[in-house]
Amino acid sequence: MSLDIKICGLKTAETVAAALDGGATHIGFIFFPKSPRNIDPALAGYLRRAAKGRAKAVAVTVDADDVTLDGIVAAMQPDMLQLHGHESVGRVLEIKARYGLPVLKALSLRDRADLDQIGPYSGVADRLLLDAKPPAGSDLPGGNGVSFDWKLLGALDASIDYMLSGGLNAGNIAEALRATNARGIDISSGVESAPGLKDVSLIKEFFRAAGVAKGAAAA
Numbered sequence: 001m002s003l004d005i006k007i008c009g010l011k012t013a014e015t016v017a018a019a020l021d022g023g024a025t026h027i028g029f030i031f032f033p034k035s036p037r038n039i040d041p042a043l044a045g046y047l048r049r050a051a052k053g054r055a056k057a058v059a060v061t062v063d064a065d066d067v068t069l070d071g072i073v074a075a076m077q078p079d080m081l082q083l084h085g086h087e088s089v090g091r092v093l094e095i096k097a098r099y100g101l102p103v104l105k106a107l108s109l110r111d112r113a114d115l116d117q118i119g120p121y122s123g124v125a126d127r128l129l130l131d132a133k134p135p136a137g138s139d140l141p142g143g144n145g146v147s148f149d150w151k152l153l154g155a156l157d158a159s160i161d162y163m164l165s166g167g168l169n170a171g172n173i174a175e176a177l178r179a180t181n182a183r184g185i186d187i188s189s190g191v192e193s194a195p196g197l198k199d200v201s202l203i204k205e206f207f208r209a210a211g212v213a214k215g216a217a218a219a
């Protein structure tokens with residue numbers, strides 16, 4: 001089984017290198033001022049150039065308008081846009097047409113009824129990112145380090161391609177892969193020593209655990 005691995009919320013050359021050395025297929029940069037992982041588009045552009053050809057660079061935005069997206073796309077030249085807000089199906093189509101970039105649309109889940117969001121975006125977004133709903137009072141739509149009940153995803157058609165996120169870490173990645181058909185995983189706070197502070201040793205530990213989990217799934 002091939003598994004895409006996205007390390008999200010990177011801000012330094014050292015942690016980008018750790019993600020690439022570990023085998024990340026995607027590296028994510030957050031453009032959301034309330035986030036401790038928020039990054040300047042020019043710095044993201046500098047960091048992503050180091051990854052050219054090694055991993056896809058993903059720009060993560062939240063209900064961003066065209067002016068904001070224009071600035072990010074020009075400065076960073078991402079390979080993919082992650083839309084992590086309440087972007088409608090129509091807005092996803094508009095963004096795809098404007099930038100000609102693949103879109104990873106995040107949907108937040110807590111219970112079975114939340115799965116109804118998936119149908120309208122299938123075939124519109126290039127890929128779905130299934131994340132947990134933020135806890136009450138959180139300022140962040142993602143990056144909260146909380147999981148949802150992965151058993152919910154058992155109800156999904158096996159053909160649906162999604163990345164799984166929300167509270168993943170070295171300790172639970174094996175269980176997450178056993179419980180779901182995720183073809184990709186996305187992790188942020190699970191490889192941090194404090195909010196917004198990525199930790200090289202935690203990144204290494206995560207890749208070790210994900211490798212073991214993948215091996216067990218293939219056996």
Ligand SMILES: O=C(O)c1ccccc1N[C@@H]1O[C@H](COP(=O)(O)O)[C@@H](O)[C@H]1O
Nearest residue numbers: 008035142143145166167186187188189
């Ligand atoms: O990480 C953030 O601060 C963030 C801010 C705004 C939108 C999305 C954000 N992060 C995304 O959320 C997932 C899950 O994070 P975690 O692993 O539970 O901490 C993360 O992978 C980002 O794509």
